[in-house]
Amino acid sequence: MQNEPSSVLNQFRNGDVDAFETLFRQHQRAVYGWILRILRNPAVAEDLTVETFWRIYQARARFQPECGFEGWARRIATRAAFDFLRSARAESELPEEIPVPAGTDPAVTDEIRRKTALAFGRLPPKLRIAAILAVVEERPQKEVAQALGISGAAVKLRVFRALRLLRKDLASQGIRP
Numbered sequence: 414m415q416n417e418p419s420s421v422l423n424q425f426r427n428g429d430v431d432a433f434e435t436l437f438r439q440h441q442r443a444v445y446g447w448i449l450r451i452l453r454n455p456a457v458a459e460d461l462t463v464e465t466f467w468r469i470y471q472a473r474a475r476f477q478p479e480c481g482f483e484g485w486a487r488r489i490a491t492r493a494a495f496d497f498l499r500s501a502r503a504e505s506e507l508p509e510e511i512p513v514p515a516g517t518d519p520a521v522t523d524e525i526r527r528k529t530a531l532a533f534g535r536l537p538p539k540l541r542i543a544a545i546l547a548v549v550e551e552r553p554q555k556e557v558a559q560a561l562g563i564s565g566a567a568v569k570l571r572v573f574r575a576l577r578l579l580r581k582d583l584a585s586q587g588i589r590p
Contacts, residue, residue, distance in 0.1 A: 422478035433473070436482060437466055443483075444490050447560070450550045451494040451542055461497060465490045487560040491542065498538035525588055532582040536575055543571035544579070 424432035444465055449458040468489050469476075476485060533541060539561075546557045547568060558565045583589075 419478055422476070422482060425482075426473055426476045426478055428473060433470055436469075440482065440486055441466070444486055447487055447490050448494050450552070451491065451545055452497065453545075457497065461490070461493045465493045468493060484559050487556075488562050491560040491562075495538050495542055498541060528583065528586050528588055529579075532579050532586070535582060536578055540571050540575035540578065543568055544575035547572045548576070 421432045421435055425436055441462060445458055445462040448461045449455060452458055469486060543557060546552045554565050554568050558568045
């Protein structure tokens with residue numbers, strides 16, 4: 414996402430539909446990518462991208478142009494993803510590119526991947542989003558904090574709690590993390 418001229422941002426804040434369309438075209442791909450990182454489901458990410466921009470348009474009166482559009486859009490996108498996770502209790506998938514040690518039985522690896530994905534799906538949404546963004550996606554702590562609207566210390570705490578719950582869940586399934 415990039416910085417927009419303040420005139421477009423001010424016009425958007427004042428309800429100009431053309432300015433909104435300009436921002437939509439400029440940021441649609443980045444918002445979709447952000448939501449996809451969190452949810453790991455392209456179809457849901459597409460739907461929530463539209464939902465996010467609807468929320469952005471509805472909240473335009475609260476937008477502060479001097480603060481920029483990028484962080485504000487990420488916070489709204491993160492909230493939309495959080496709301497989806499809370500209501501749907503969707504399962505998060507892990508990336509397919511998880512490295513497999515040589516000599517490991519593929520069936521065992523698939524079982525571990527499946528159980529890990531299920532354990533991620535059982536995490537509370539606030540912890541799951543923080544863990545996915547910070548650990549799986551390796552996004553900078555500051556970026557995660559801004560998107561979640563919390564402090565860096567709160568991000569660390571949520572990730573710590575998520576990892577602790579994941580280890581406990583996996584151990585109860587017979588997997589030693």
